[in-house]
Amino acid sequence: MLEVSGVDVSHGRAQVLFGVDLSVPAGSLVCVMGRNGVGKTTLLDTVMGTLTPRAGSVVLDGEDITRLPTHLRVRRGMAYVPQGHAAFPQLTVWENLQVALEATTHRDRSAVDDSLDVFPALRSFLKRPAGFLSGGQRQQLAIARALITRPRLLLLDEPTEGVQPSVIDEIENAVERLHGEAGMTVLLVEQYLDFALRLADSFIVLDAGEVVHSGTSADLHDEGVRRMLSV
Ligand SMILES: Nc1ncnc2c1ncn2[C@@H]1O[C@H](COP(=O)(O)OP(=O)(O)OP(=O)(O)O)[C@@H](O)[C@H]1O
Numbered sequence: 001m002l003e004v005s006g007v008d009v010s011h012g013r014a015q016v017l018f019g020v021d022l023s024v025p026a027g028s029l030v031c032v033m034g035r036n037g038v039g040k041t042t043l044l045d046t047v048m049g050t051l052t053p054r055a056g057s058v059v060l061d062g063e064d065i066t067r068l069p070t071h072l073r074v075r076r077g078m079a080y081v082p083q084g085h086a087a088f089p090q091l092t093v094w095e096n097l098q099v100a101l102e103a104t105t106h107r108d109r110s111a112v113d114d115s116l117d118v119f120p121a122l123r124s125f126l127k128r129p130a131g132f133l134s135g136g137q138r139q140q141l142a143i144a145r146a147l148i149t150r151p152r153l154l155l156l157d158e159p160t161e162g163v164q165p166s167v168i169d170e171i172e173n174a175v176e177r178l179h180g181e182a183g184m185t186v187l188l189v190e191q192y193l194d195f196a197l198r199l200a201d202s203f204i205v206l207d208a209g210e211v212v213h214s215g216t217s218a219d220l221h222d223e224g225v226r227r228m229l230s231v
Helices: 041-048 070-075 093-102 110-118 120-125 136-147 165-180 193-198 215-221 223-229
Strands: 002-011 014-024 030-034 053-058 078-081 153-157 186-190 202-207 210-216
Touching: 002 041, 014 030, 014 041, 014 053, 014 078, 014 186, 014 210, 030 041, 030 193, 041 078, 041 120, 041 186, 070 078, 093 110, 093 136, 110 120, 110 136, 110 165, 120 136, 120 210, 136 153, 165 186, 186 193, 193 202, 193 215, 202 215, 202 223, 210 215, 210 223, 215 223
Parallel strands: 030 186, 030 202, 078 153, 153 186
Antiparallel strands: 002 014, 002 053, 202 210
């Protein structure tokens, strides 16, 4: 479904990614791992089109989208949940979901219900401003907002960061259902190894902007790989 080949990406003059390859087959859940600052978010930004690579390509369903604007990638079925639980803090949960719906091309109101079915706990907080939610609730809202576009490929950047353990389980179950039952393709950036191990079919490990390891989740148990992830 998604093929990233040989991308070099810079922030200003500083090159952050060096010849990165990544393959995300349709229906799979692929995890990008690595220590802080190795370029994981930069890779997701490149896939989503908020950054353009200096070299290499991004191909979705056989179409070269390397220079396609982000909003057209959304129309092709991609959705991005960035780090930091993106939501409008002054708007209620319900209003945040409505804004997401207004931004879709389908405008199908049942998409709001469907995404609330993925995170039923949010139904108790529909009238609460997003700024008054816990970190975990905000993360659920951020994912629910992305789901309203009815994506085929969901990009998640560290969904467990700043989230209390009980809600991590709820998020894990939701992602598992989206992937397992609904067949959604997921590209996950995650440093929480156990979460990644339980969910991912395959993974890549980045270090200083290069892919230093890739394989199936079984390989993640390997001691050498664990060492690459430890701080
Ligand atoms: N907008 C930016 N301008 C300049 N440098 C940046 C920018 N964003 C990120 N960087 C730098 O690029 C490098 C990679 O950052 P990136 O956020 O992709 O890493 P990461 O692996 O996602 O880290 P983390 O786990 O901490 O989010 C870091 O050295 C970071 O300081």
